[in-house]
Amino acid sequence: MAAGKNIEVKVGALILISMILLGGFIVVMGGLSVARVYTVFVDxxxxxxxxxxxxxxxAGVKVGKVDSLEYRGGKADPKVPWRALVRVKLSIEEKVRDSIHEDAQFVITTQGVLGEPFIGILPGDPEKPPLPEGSIRQGKDPPRLDLFLAQASDLMTMAHKALTREDGPLQDIAKHGASLIKGIDLLIIDNRETITRITKNTEKLSASAVELVQATKDKVDGPQVKRILNNVDVLTASLAKDTGPLLKKTQDTLAHLDEIATDTLGPEQRASIKKTLKEVENIAVSANKTANDVQAMVKHIKAGKGTVGALMMDEEIYDDLQEMLRDIKHNPWKLFWRE
Incomplete structure (x- = not known):
């Protein structure tokens, strides 16, 4: 009798444990939760x-689930200004209510490229109040791959028809292009001698230019030009040095002319002498200014500034000019065609 009771107890305990395990399995697999939730609707x-x-x-953390999907077929809802086809009911955990604000956005995305779709929430501006329970928001639809493929298929069909039409624009472009190439070919053949002559003349011109540049460089680099520049520099410096005292003496002479010639010369003679000294003063001023200008110009040239200074003093400009002429000599077509 006791043995029978023990078996019954064991069987009852096994059934109880099995029921507990089954309930736990249902809770885990069914996503059941005992946490407090609130409801939000998204269209x-x-x-x-x-x-x-x-x-x-x-932000990738599960905070709720989709409770239901209601097909509305675009019926008007007085609570919102839009018409939706599907309204989704969301159950969201109460603990995250304060982090979902009035301007929150609801989007449908997937776990990976081909994963199961789920709803992602962008919480919105933290300065705004939380989203009230029972609110209805308009969600953002995911991009439709099927619609994109259908549109791409239509586009490819249209392109195929355009390419295969005998009287289409592409065929006209091809015909015109072939005619243009043929015309250019005939033009080159008909003017072959002229083109050859132009090429030879260009080569001769570039060779002459190289010789001219070389001769100019030899003259510029020669001692004569340097000696002339040095002489001009010394002359202008001496002239500027001498004109200063001459100008001062002339001014002093004019200042004391009345005192010197009052008793010995008449008015006409004094006026003539004043005029002569005034002209000497003007000549001295002009000479001094000219000397300063020439001296500044010589220094400018020696420093390699300006076009003349660069041509006379800068070796790089000469090398660049010679290289350009050499390139034109070997590639005369560059005078007529730019890459």
Whole structure:
């Protein structure tokens, strides 16, 4: 009798444990939660395969699930200004209510490229109040791959028809292009001698230019030019040095002319002498200014500034000019055609 009771107890305990395990399995697999939740509704035109029980996530963390999907067919709702095809009911955990604000956005995305769709929440501006329970928001539909493929297929069909038409614009372009190439070919053949002559003349011109540049460089680099520049520099410096005292003496002479010639010369003679000394003063001023200008110009040239100074003093400009002429000599077509 006791043995029979022991068996019954064991069987009852096994059944109880099995029921507990089954309930736990249902809770885990069914996504049941004992946490407090609140409800938010989101409208979509194309949920793109979203299913009941799909997770709701914020920053990749699950905070709720999809409770239901209601097909509305675009019926008007006095609570919102838009017409939706599908309304999704979300159950969101109460603990994250304060982090979802009035301007929050709801989007449908997937776990990976081909994963199951779920709803992602962009919380919005933290300065705004939390989203109230029972609110209805307009979600952002996911991009439709099927619609994109259909449009791409239509585009490819249109392109194929355009390419295969005998009287299409592409055929006209091809014919015109062939005619243009043929015309250019005939033009070159008909003017072959002229083109050859132009090429030879260009080569001769470039060779002459190289010789001219070389001769100019030899003259510029020669001692004669340097000696002339040095002489001009010394002459202008001496002239500027001498004109200063001469100008001062002339001014002193004019200042004391009345005192010197009052008793010995008449008015006409004094006026003539004043005029002569005034002209000497003007000549001295002009000579001094000219000397300063010439001296500045010589220094400018010696420093390699300006076009003349660069040509006379800068070896790099000469080398560049010689290289350009050499390139034109070997490639005369560059005078007529730019790359």
């Amino acid at each position: 979509f035109d194309n949920p793109s395969g979203l299913q009941i029980g799909a997770p709701v996530k914020i």
